[in-house]
Amino acid sequence: MSKNPFNNQIDMENYMADDFETATEDEKSYIVQMRPASTFFKDGVKRLLKNKVATVCFFIIVIITLAAIFLPMVWPYSYDTMLGNTPGQAVDSSYNNLKPFEYGKTELARIDAGEKIFPHIFGTDSQGRDYFIRVVYGTRISLAVGFFASIIVLIIGLTIGSISGYFGGKIDMIIMRIVDIIYSLPDTLMVILLSSVLKVTLSTALEGTPLEKLGSNMISLFIVFGLLYWVSMARLIRGQILSLREQEYVLASKAAGAKGKWVILKHLLPNCISLVIISTALQIPSAIFTESYLSFLGLGVNAPMPSLGSLASDALNGISSYAYRMVIPAVVISLIVLSLNLFGDGLRDAFDPKLNK
Numbered sequence: 001m002s003k004n005p006f007n008n009q010i011d012m013e014n015y016m017a018d019d020f021e022t023a024t025e026d027e028k029s030y031i032v033q034m035r036p037a038s039t040f041f042k043d044g045v046k047r048l049l050k051n052k053v054a055t056v057c058f059f060i061i062v063i064i065t066l067a068a069i070f071l072p073m074v075w076p077y078s079y080d081t082m083l084g085n086t087p088g089q090a091v092d093s094s095y096n097n098l099k100p101f102e103y104g105k106t107e108l109a110r111i112d113a114g115e116k117i118f119p120h121i122f123g124t125d126s127q128g129r130d131y132f133i134r135v136v137y138g139t140r141i142s143l144a145v146g147f148f149a150s151i152i153v154l155i156i157g158l159t160i161g162s163i164s165g166y167f168g169g170k171i172d173m174i175i176m177r178i179v180d181i182i183y184s185l186p187d188t189l190m191v192i193l194l195s196s197v198l199k200v201t202l203s204t205a206l207e208g209t210p211l212e213k214l215g216s217n218m219i220s221l222f223i224v225f226g227l228l229y230w231v232s233m234a235r236l237i238r239g240q241i242l243s244l245r246e247q248e249y250v251l252a253s254k255a256a257g258a259k260g261k262w263v264i265l266k267h268l269l270p271n272c273i274s275l276v277i278i279s280t281a282l283q284i285p286s287a288i289f290t291e292s293y294l295s296f297l298g299l300g301v302n303a304p305m306p307s308l309g310s311l312a313s314d315a316l317n318g319i320s321s322y323a324y325r326m327v328i329p330a331v332v333i334s335l336i337v338l339s340l341n342l343f344g345d346g347l348r349d350a351f352d353p354k355l356n357k
Helices: 025-031 040-050 052-074 105-112 131-167 169-184 187-205 216-228 231-244 248-255 260-268 270-296 308-318 324-351
Strands: none
Touching: 040 052, 040 324, 052 131, 052 324, 131 169, 131 216, 131 231, 131 260, 131 270, 131 308, 131 324, 169 231, 187 216, 187 270, 216 270, 231 260, 231 270, 248 260, 260 270, 270 308, 270 324, 308 324
């Protein structure tokens, strides 16, 4: 192929395909050393899956959640049905306090007649209700309270923390003083006090409303979380936004005429997403634990609706004879809280950019 010695361009008119050798795959991989396109979320998930403890805890949480959602739909017993109280018949006390895999008198008669009866895996409680389905339903209630309470804390903390960190000045000073006041209050005492007061005031206010089915105790729990537990989230978001608001892309948005709301939603909060995910994941076990001890004290969900804390509280009356009724909800609470905490630690390790340099 002829080529002008003073021209570095290839002479396409005299170009011959045989004048060049095709690069081999090894040569291509050596020259082009680029990994496939990825995102922050995909990279975080890959790092999370390498953490075996966090992965196992994630599957434990999923299994428990799915069981709490779907088992009550197919289980032959209901959480509030007293098996010995058949309409039109005398109360059969043989169903009360059954041990695991025991049956009542009428059930034994039906078994002798050749009928198949589904066993009571955890026995029954003092009122003849199947204990297994009450534990499953209590797990559903505790998980729902933990999840929705964390969402409430996330929304309030995210909003207040973003406003405080972005605008600064007097707004930041006022909000932080409110945060300091709430931090100075004794958490346990305030939670018990607010729950007791709201339980009484809400019981009449909810009559005839769609929220009446949830009960005053459940609504008071959400209000308590909304009033007291947003401060930690707000502080974290505020600190993150204070470090981000001086970045060049934020200053460029301001110079282009962008409003504060737009800057917060489009620039600042997306760059805080790792902190939001981690904080929310760690808030859920805290909310479940708080709901459990409030229910244990009688300030949780309304009877006959069970939660893990109320089940443990009810088991105190017969702890000497039926200790397993205390152990079962305690083990479930411990398993849920431990799995969520370890999974939250795994999320922090996977999604925190400062830990993955």
